Amino acid sequence: MQQRNLWTVLSLLVLATSVACGGGETGGDAPAAAPAAPAFDPSTAGNVSGMVMFDGELPAGVELMMNSDPVCAMTATNKTSSTFVGSDGHLGNVFVYVKSGLEGRTFPASSGSIELNQLGCEYVPHVMGIRVGQTLNITNSDPTLHNIHASPATNEEFNMGQPIQGMQFERTFTTPEVMVPFKCDVHGWMNAYIGVVDHPYFAVTGLDGAFSLDSLPPGDYVIEAWHEALGTQTQNVTVATGQTAEVSFTFAQ
Amino acid sequence: MTWLHVYARFLCAATLLLIAAGGMVTSTGSGLSVPDWPNSYGYFMFSFPLSSMVGGIFYEHGHRLIASSVGMLTIGMAVWLWRVDPRRWVRRLGVVALLAVIAQGLLGGITVLYFLPTAVSVSHAGLAQVFFCLTVSLALFTAPGWQRTAAAGPTAPHASSLTTERLGMALPLLVFVQILVGATMRHTGAGLAIPDFPLVFGGIVPPEWTFSIAVHYIHRVGAGLTAAAVLVTVAHLGKHHRDRPEFLRPAGLLTLLVLVQIGLGGWTVLSGRAPVINTAHVATGALVLGTSLLLGLRVNRHRFPDLRHRDAYLAGRPTLAGSNSAPEATV
Incomplete structure (x- = not known):
């Protein structure tokens, strides 16, 4: 009896980690046929895709003054803020996720880790998403000192130093929170935002403003789009089996 | 001027530099x-x-x-005072200064390790000013002029007016409270909660109230009250103590500092909290406090043990310590 239970658990774990997951540019992990409640048959899944637009001319990026650290001044390849990025009316660096509609469902833990790099005295990526409990691997790729200071509202705050190039450390988050701000207090221009969610349905728009949330269970959802300077917008959407629902957001200043 | 006094003044200047650095x-x-x-x-x-x-x-x-x-200088100050100063209360003040700077260092560490909690950060800012006051006091108490007054005995000139003495005591307290409100504003990010100056959202009173706006507004009202208190004190001294240059000099300096300080406060807002301007505002606040304390101590000079005890001793009454020994050895 015990052996059978063990095999069941192992099978579910293998299934959970082997099924491709997630949606969107930087993607979370897609749901697997794991012990979710209520049960979700992947063959009934639908998708949400869309575009995030900016109404008007995108504000010019602010030039970053990096003179306070000669290493940054010499090595940085991008000296413009990443707050407003996009092209042709499309808005990038927008975190899009399912805000509600998945209550009561559980999803298998994500197997992989998410990378946050400090490269050229900026955070790469600038906006990203992560699952609750998923490992965040933070690396200093710069030949200068950085501190990584996360100041969440509900998760545990931390501030760690990485004085040596190549240093890494790992963190996890225990509670959903959109967004967790990160900053480097050494280099005041360095900041990043991480959306922590308890499901795999999130994405970050690229320069083309596009996003997709794949393999959603059929149902009604609230989709939220978050931008660091423009705030949030939400839309209701109904996902039907085998269908892709289109959702667009338009931000303006 | 003794070397001890020179050292005390150096400690005072170093503390002001430390406040500016903070x-x-x-x-x-x-x-x-x-x-x-x-x-x-990870480095030492x-x-x-x-x-x-x-x-x-x-x-x-x-x-x-x-x-x-500054911590090491304070150790030096405490040891030096303990070894050479005949006044027990001054020696003890040196120890108090040492304890204060140690506590200040611990508060600084705690505020870093706990991600700048407002209460700790404001306490750190407040204790910095208290410590600065201690260094100002030590510099004054070791000054030849201060000690000459004691040597003059019961005929030493007193501040003749009770009003003068009370103004002298109230002013540094008022300035200190004003600085604490400023520190609260600073450490809660309320420095630009009211974005215009000298008006408040184009008027006199904020149209709406939040914690940040309230703290900011109180700081501005406090600036007005402080300036008024300084002007009243200076006017009183000018009227009743024209022959006391040791009162009038700090009073004049205080007037100038308060005007500069209000200007820097406005400039801080209008510059969007430019770091150098903002810091100049903090440092000038410390100077206003230190100068008002110096004035307050001078107008209350006769209340200090070395004068009180001398008066009592010469009047044939027991000293506060219940001893009839010479005041220089007991106080």
């Missing part, structure tokens, strides 16, 4: 740029490479180095 830490948002304490990125504080003092580390680690130097 102001730069907050003004540049560098308070957490060195995440560990008492080490700096004094072995941290100078080449790594970049960005916010320059301000935060620089602040720590200056603080350590």
Whole structure:
């Protein structure tokens, strides 16, 4: 009896980690046929895709003054803020996720880790998403000192130093929170935002403003789009089996 | 001027520099740029490479180095006083200063390790001013002029007016409270809660109230009250104590400092909290406090043990310590 239970658990774990997951540019992990409640048959899944637009001319990026650290001044390849990025009316660096509609469902833990790099005295990526409990691997790729200071509202705050190039450390988050701000207090221009969610349905728009949330269970959802300077917008959407629902957001200043 | 007094003045100046350095830490948002304490990125504080003092580390680690130097200077001050000063209360004040600087260092460490909690950060800012007051006091008490007054005995000139004495005591307290409100404003990010100056959202009273707006507004009202209190004190001294240059000099300086301070406060808002302007506002606030304290101590000179005891001794009454020994040896 015990052996059978063990095999069941192992099978579910293998299934959970082997099924491709997630949606969107930087993607979370897609749901697997794991012990979710209520049960979700992947063959009934639908998708949400869309575009995030900016109404008007995108504000010019602010030039970053990096003179306070000669290493940054010499090595940085991008000296413009990443707050407003996009092209042709499309808005990038927008975190899009399912805000509600998945209550009561559980999803298998994500197997992989998410990378946050400090490269050229900026955070790469600038906006990203992560699952609750998923490992965040933070690396200093710069030949200068950085501190990584996360100041969440509900998760545990931390501030760690990485004085040596190549240093890494790992963190996890225990509670959903959109967004967790990160900053480097050494280099005041360095900041990043991480959306922590308890499901795999999130994405970050690229320069083309596009996003997709794949393999959603059929149902009604609230989709939220978050931008660091423009705030949030939400839309209701109904996902039907085998269908892709289109959702667009338009931000303006 | 004795070497001890020169040393005390140097400690006082070093403390002002330390307050300014702390102001730069907050003004540049560098308070957490060195995440560990008492080490700096794992290095022993004094072995941290100078080449790594970049960005916010320059301000935060620089602040720590200056603080350590002030701490050592304070140890020197306490030891020196203990060895040479015949006044027990001055020797004890040296020890109090040492305890204060130790507590200040611990508060600085705690505020870093706990991510700048407002209560701790404001306490750190407040204790900095208290410590500065202690150094100002020590510089004054070791001054030849202060000690000459004691040597003059019961005929030493007193502040003749009770009003003068009370103004002298109230003014530094008022300035200190004003500084605490300013520190609260600073450490809760309310420095620009009212974005215009000298008006308040184009009027006199804020149209709406939040905690930030309230703290900011109280600080502005406090500035007005402080300026009024200074003017009243200066006017009183000018009217009743024209023959007391030791009162009028700090009073004149205080007037100038308060005007500069209000200007810097407005400039801080209008500049969007430019770090250098903001820090100048903090440092000038300390100077206003120190000068008002100096004035308050001078107008209350006769209340200090070395004069009180001498009067009692010469009048044939027992000293406060219940001893009939010479006042220089007991106080």
